[in-house]
Amino acid sequence: MANRTYLYITDSVGKREKIRGIAEYNYAFPLLFKILCSSLPRAEKSSICILEEKIAVISDMSEGIDKLKAFLLKMKDEKTALSKGKILVSDESYENIEKFLDKDSFISEGYKYFLLEAFELYEMRTDSYEEFEKLTLGDIEQINNINKNVDTFMKTGELCDVLHQEIETYEKFQYELNSFSEYLYYDFRDTYSDTQYSPEETTDYVMDTRPEIPAKPYKKRLMGFKSDEIMFMLFFLLIFPPLGIYFCYDGFRGKYDDRYTSGIILGLLGSAMTLFYLWKIFDFLIQKL
Numbered sequence: 001m002a003n004r005t006y007l008y009i010t011d012s013v014g015k016r017e018k019i020r021g022i023a024e025y026n027y028a029f030p031l032l033f034k035i036l037c038s039s040l041p042r043a044e045k046s047s048i049c050i051l052e053e054k055i056a057v058i059s060d061m062s063e064g065i066d067k068l069k070a071f072l073l074k075m076k077d078e079k080t081a082l083s084k085g086k087i088l089v090s091d092e093s094y095e096n097i098e099k100f101l102d103k104d105s106f107i108s109e110g111y112k113y114f115l116l117e118a119f120e121l122y123e124m125r126t127d128s129y130e131e132f133e134k135l136t137l138g139d140i141e142q143i144n145n146i147n148k149n150v151d152t153f154m155k156t157g158e159l160c161d162v163l164h165q166e167i168e169t170y171e172k173f174q175y176e177l178n179s180f181s182e183y184l185y186y187d188f189r190d191t192y193s194d195t196q197y198s199p200e201e202t203t204d205y206v207m208d209t210r211p212e213i214p215a216k217p218y219k220k221r222l223m224g225f226k227s228d229e230i231m232f233m234l235f236f237l238l239i240f241p242p243l244g245i246y247f248c249y250d251g252f253r254g255k256y257d258d259r260y261t262s263g264i265i266l267g268l269l270g271s272a273m274t275l276f277y278l279w280k281i282f283d284f285l286i287q288k289l
Contacts, residue, residue, distance in 0.1 A: 010114075011111055089177070101180070
């Protein structure tokens with residue numbers, strides 16, 4: 001299964017009694033999602049993963065829809081293309097999105113906010129939920145920065161380099177335009193029929209399709225160590241033991257009396273680091289067994 005970004009609409013920031021699918025996209029956080037989530041984006045708890053960390057993005061729906069439609073209409077009217085290629089937004093593409101993103105209908109049904117769930121993308125980069133939250137904040141920063149360029153395009157009708165990079169190719173952008181659907185992999189249409197789930201409430205209820213995530217994630221490491229721990233131990237293992245042995249050897253030979261004490265200290269320090277290294281490996285193997 002592809003790692004995806006999921007976009008929903010919901011009725012409230014916290015309780016979320018209603019959630020409906022809007023779009024999903026494989027292996028990336030696409031430009032159109034960033035525009036839809038441009039109105040007051042903030043980090044909140046996920047409705048897919050039961051975690052304390054805030055790894056989802058909530059934003060105001062109405063202004064986001066208006067901004068995306070205005071952006072696509074501008075592209076259609078300006079016949080915007082990449083390097084004199086095909087026109088990016090056709091009449092048909094615009095009409096399909098205009099019809100699907102029926103703001104008045106959404107509002108009448110009680111929907112007010114966009115809910116962006118990108119945890120599957122974060123899983124490709126880290127297993128730490130604390131890092132998930134940092135990546136969420138990074139996505140919010142991306143949203144705000146990208147939309148400054150969108151605002152410039154709305155005034156000038158010219159795509160800047162940043163927007164060119166976001167769009168990349170005609171084919172990729174067409175895939176974005178066709179990514180809208182009510183039916184997503186994580187489907188919430190029946191989630192709240194009998195039992196209501198709120199990220200702000202303590203509950204054991206989880207819908208069948210929601211991933212079960214352990215309370216304490218196991219971080220991928222080499223032999224159980226972080227990269228900075230490995231560099232730290234390598235430094236001491238490669239530097240202090242050889243220096244300690246060399247200084248001790250010279251000290252015992254009596255050639256450098258002033259180095260004898262230094263040799264003992266460095267030798268002991270190198271030995272301590274070696275023992276620490278062996279203890280970490282032993283502890284890691286015990287946990288694995």
